[in-house]
Amino acid sequence: MTGPGSAAPGTVLAVRGLDVAFRVGRGRRARTVRAVTDADLDLRAGRLTALVGESGCGKSVLTEALTGLLPGTASIRGSALLTPPERSDPVELLTAPESVLRDRVRGRLVGLVPQSAATHFTPTRTVGAQLRETLARLGATATVADLLDRAALPRHVAALHPHELSGGQAQRAGLAAALAGDPPVLLADEPTAGLDRPLVDHVTTLLAGLAAEGRAVLLITHDLRAARAVADDVAVMYASRLVETGPADDVFAAPWHPYTAGLLGALPDAGFTPVPGHPPELSALPDGCAFAPRCPVSGDCSGDPVPVRRGGRSVSCHPPTAPALPAAARSGAGSR
Template identity: 40%
Template sequence: MSTRHPSPGPEQAESNRLLSVNDLRTDIRTDQGTIRAVDGVSFEVGRGETVCLVGESGSGKSVTCRSLTGILPEPPADVVGGSVEFDGQSLLEADDEQLRRIRGDRIAHVFQSPQSALDPVYTIGDQLVEAITIHNTASAARERAINLLRRVGIPRADSRIDDYPHEFSGGMCQRAAIAIALASDPELLIADEPTTAVDVTVQARLIELLRGLTDDGTSVLLITHDLRVAAALADRLLVMYGGTIVERGPLEELFDRPAHPYTQALFESYTGCSSRGDRTARRDVPTAGCRFRAECRHAVDTCVGGEQPPSYAVGDRETHGVSCVHYGPDRDPTPVLADAAAARPVSTEGDDD
């Protein structure tokens, strides 16, 4: 099988592009030395699109997303290169005040731990109204706050709005944190494992809520290690390993034909062959050659030196890219693709709830 395209095509038409990340690199200083946590990451998010970053814990998903809007503590973190453009504006060159305004108005974050978003000394309503009054009068803000709590599924929202966070369950706190994030009607919601700390019933409601956002035109950048959540929400998947994106493409395409050996290993966890998706990443990922080569069942001599392989198109599918030497010019990826059928993780049908 020959590769007609040396690299995958653009992910979004320029007119539809909301977020564009190019060659992003972020270092983290530790007592043991400096780690390149994000290593040459590039991707785009279109308007009204849900892009999902998947990979095991420690693969660089969260650091990537926190690098975009300047919320990583510096030090120990340091965004050392690349570019991030949001609706044509460079975020890496924006000053603190510009970033604060963008985060409060146009880009919102939701984190896995709602406790980090909620202040225990203020009621849920106070915290919501504070986020809303930037754009509304006090009475209109309270009414909108109640509606937001209803929208995220808080029962008896008109009375529960005056509760403190400790009076909410973990799932309700997560829903309240999402309500606060939505208060400014953001154009982009960056949600980091938002459904991990909740039970399956609440998870289904949150998935429904997130799906409804994109129907309204909001873009979502979702981080998850849970492929079922990704299957229910994503338009496109980005698979991360060792701080770099090793495979990218439309959801159906990746689920039907996972092409990278790491993606196949990750997906096998959903066919019961391993629990790879819940794993924490290795700390001894090679810094030269392919990051995955120490674990790869298809590694060859050319995987050892130089840079991480570029992203090659899989066959004639311009939107499906894979960072593996077997997909390069004059190579035959047939033996690697033969593993795709066994690795197919879950059907995306029937995951609507």
């Protein structure tokens, strides 16, 4: 799924070595917030990738970097090459000027479903009017009815104002807007936050269906149950770093990283045992492995985590101290 070299087959968006940091405060109180650290991620056509992890680990910052929505205080390194299938030339998202992101990328090549979608609609205008305006701005041929159908919304929603929508309707209206330009990449940032379980299942099933139509879909969520139900691939993030990635079935069946195992152990059907302790602040990340203070198997984790890649899977850990990691991978630490 990931790796520093060539991208996996079918990759539409290849992220390599992405670092995002913010300088906050002034003078002696200034500090650096390391929001994303050395992230490698492939988003592939026809597959839904779930980016999971506890709140505040950097998941949303990663998507903001990909869409050029970070504030001016952010420093960014790495690459994010968008290669649209049969559409246009590749675009390097991290260095593209705002004019390119505005006119070529946002809405047309990359659709974004934001958190709390209702707040992104103008409160004094109907949903239908705003969807119609979005279609016109993008020069799209679809109709408002088409968008409502794609998002599994009844037609009468077009006549409603944002405050008249239920939570589930608001999230699906945000999805409808993101689909207006028929983008090959869809980034859904916590689209199920605040929804009850039936609505969570409904929204994630919709996203899985959109991936099945050929899109590369990134579902950002802290809901591991939802991710396990619909993801083709999974990326697990902890304290700014992707600690484990790979095919979802493989990762969920046999996690390599202790944090992934801890998240799965916190699910109700696995005993509901939470990961002990709390994640560190991104402005005060420790040296070495940030998970070591919470890790049940940590040993000498003072150095940077060692990336290990095998069979389409990747883990960033200290292999000699990770018993869940296959012996072949432990012996080949750092190999590709």
